[in-house]
Amino acid sequence: MKLKKNIIILIMISILVLSLGFGASAKAFRVAVIMPSSISDMAFSQSMYEALVTIQEEVGKENFEFVYSENMFVVADAAAAVRDYASEGYDLVIAHGSQYGSSLMEIAPDFPNTSFTWGTSVNTFSDQGITNIFAYEARSEEGGYVCGVLAAKLSQTGIIGVIGPIETGDAKLYVDGFKAGVLATKPDGQVNVNWTGSFSDVALASEAAQTHINVGADVLTGTAQMVVGAIGVARQRGVLWFGTQANQTSLAPEVVVANQVYDWTVVLRPMIQLIKEGKMGGTTYALTLANGGLKIVVNQEVLVEKTIQDIIEGKINIEL
């Protein structure tokens, strides 16, 4: 009996030592991210996921590990996940959603050796003495303005439709910027905006697109993962589309003109550097056109290539 007990203890100790050995050898920077929707939502969550993949490909898997929890739209679940990740010793826990702020405020003080970050927001809670929270935002009104300018120039009816989710955060910034861009280019242009009240109500977004087109819009834009419904309608009815948060060209290459793409690596890289140097929080970051965090990706196909190809193939008869 005593021998058996000793053997078991010996095995357990060796397992412990071996696992410590594995743990100790990995000096990888470990990141965990909580997202409100799926990594393939062609919008908010996907942009963060892709940024992490990019960084990992640059520095190698042995130096950078990340895990993710998606579809965490229930804030209580997300808070539990944040706590779990922090207690598992991740270096940086990203709560990618403006709804997660109050949870972070409660959790961060319990884990002083873990760095937390959230967005889109500018609040690092430093006024409450918390030093291990970073914040990030996207100045999406900048790309929105660019898209608005383009939209105004391309619209023939002068009526442009915007399908928004909830009037908050980077959605509101984008819509306001877009509207400003349209009206600056075409002061008598009409921008109709509707809010669906949800980031994921695809059916409502689809019907909203139909309604916009029914009142005369020939260019549409919108934000959040529900816009796949609207893009489908735009494609079906031949109405131009401007995307944001991610490159939505693949959904409707015939009608997507341009997309504002978020590149979160511009925010993540300096943040990770600071954490490695020992500063765990307190700074706010932003994606802007200036720092390359926001990029405008134009779909050459719609504007130029297709017309060229149609002429070459004789599909267009140019009347002289």
Add this chain to the structure above:
Amino acid sequence: MEAIIIGIVKSAIRLATPYLYASIGETIGQLSGVLNLGVDGVMLMGAFSAFYTVLKTGNLWLGLLVAIVVGAIFGLLIAFINVTLKAEQGISGIGVYIFGLGLSSLLFRTMVGTVQTVSGFPPLSVPWLSTIPVMGKIFFQQNILVYGAFALVPVSWFVLNKTPLGLSIRAVGQHPEAADSLGVNIVRIRYFTVILGGILSGIAGASLSIALLNVFQQNLTNGMGFIAVALVYFGAWRPKTVLIGALLFSTVNAIQIWIQVKGINVPSDFTLMLPYIVTIVVLAAMAKRRIHPPTALNKPFERGE
């Protein structure tokens, strides 16, 4: 003015379609005494299977058939849990919902990956009827799954009220002991209604992914299944009233979109509430004529109790 009304009513009809399929399916199940809160999960599985089939084969009817089969399988599962295992029906329904949501999302991620669109059922003009001014445009230029949803209402009304099968279903839900003593096979009826409910929920999902929206995304239904269950209560377990509820909710929804698009100066938060508020108000007004729920609803049947 005419164009506005046509646009709004057309939107309402499209919005109402998935609710109709799912709600009538749930009505039939509840009339036989089984509560199924997992409708949304089955809708998602139906939506995904139809979408994937069409994505890979381009065959819309095959996609619809696959959604029907998947809906039937889930119906079988729900029936087994609720009728044979006699589980607590409200809880098991939520379990099925979470299962359907998770499985459809997982399958989508591993088998499809990125969001993409398919070419779904096109609008189908009914000959001659679609040429009627105004009404023709609104009602008779929809796609076939929309027609199916509305045709389902008189068909289900007829079966439930005018056939022996319908009588058995309602008897099983009201007085299972009496029905049992007269030789009606309670288990078989309940399995039948729940599987039929699953099939209809599967078709509801397919109507979204291969007819109305032509796309699949995780959590595509966004809680529609639960609204469909609520509509059963609104409809007092009668197909005709369920239709009224679905149309009321969807029409107000279509109107609130239009209000926002036209820039009418009402806060969007208020207009978004309208469909729900109006439905509740109408429900309260109808309360005097309330029909009671099937007596045996949510009570598993044990012979001899």
